[in-house]
Amino acid sequence: MSSKILKGHAEALSEFAKETSDRAREKPDDFFLQLAARNQEDAAREAAHQLMLEEAEEAGELVDLRLLGPRANGSISLDWFIRAMDPLSKAWKLAAHRLRYGNDAARGAGSDVISALNLKLAGIGHGSTRIFVTGNAMPDLTGESLLQATLAQVFRLLNARQDEFYDAVDAVGGKSAHQLGEFMKELDQGGFAAQFTWQSPRGRQFWEGRPDEIVRIRALLDTIREPERYLETITGRVAGITDTGRLELRTDDGKVMIRFPLKLTEQVQRLTITSLTTIQVETARYWDSVQKKDIYKRQLVEVQ
Secondary structure, three states: OOHHHHHHHHHHHHHHHHHHHHHHHHOOOOHHHHHHHHHHHHHHHHHHHHHHHHHHHHOOOEEEEEEEOOOOOOOOOHHHHHHHHHHHHHHHHHHHHHHHHOOOOOOOOOHHHHHHHOOEEEEEEOOOOEEEEEOOOOOOOOOOOHHHHHHHHHHHHHOOOHHHHHHHHHHHOHHHHHHHHHHHHHHHHHOOEEEEEEEEOOEEEEEEEOHHHHHHHHHHHHOOOOOEEEEEEEEEEEEEEEOOOEEEEEEOOEEEEEEOOHHHHHHHHOOOOOOEEEEEEEEEEEEEOOOOEEEEEEEEEEEO
């Protein structure tokens, strides 16, 4: 149901509830009228909440986490909920810091990142346990939404196959990936399967967290080791700039792909295709223990 239809429905219920509430105040001894007023107020609040969720989804601000399994019978342990949601929240915030600044947060994400994301628990759904989380999708000074950039990379990591795994990890950072691993551990130990859904500007993003998929992601995340990092200066001609934070250079040694953080968007946008440029990058060398080879990922530090 669209937000336009829901809005009309919510407004009608609100007006109806107000009229009944006004009459109930005039007749405080009328039990059935008091009961009707409370029921209609509850219905109006529920409709307003559904409208809020629908508007958040249409704006790309809603993540729907559905827990599945024998224990997902409409309620979950409060202790488990706190243990599981804490690393998930940290994973998103740490990924957002990495995407904005190009490095892992020394301790935790700063107040500017937390404020920009504005993550909130928006409610618990009926039936199989569903958790609704909303955030702020408004673009920042770079013209990009930090929330949407973060969620796009998190879903990319969750759905990554072996050949793109290290690139997905490098995008969110090792600390964020570790926290995602902790969340998977809590799902596994809690006996839950899970589904993530997010309506992104590019289309619906989905992760099917079946038990075997949780085991697969945990196994991949367990292979991560802190990479060797060092600075390089690269000179080449600009071959491409994407809105997913990628800069492509053609050098004497071939094509080089560099990820750039949101804070350097303005510097990158000044570059023109085929122009000769010199940049400084931080190169991370990962060891792929499955394919038995080094994998190199580069992050822009400065356009010189």
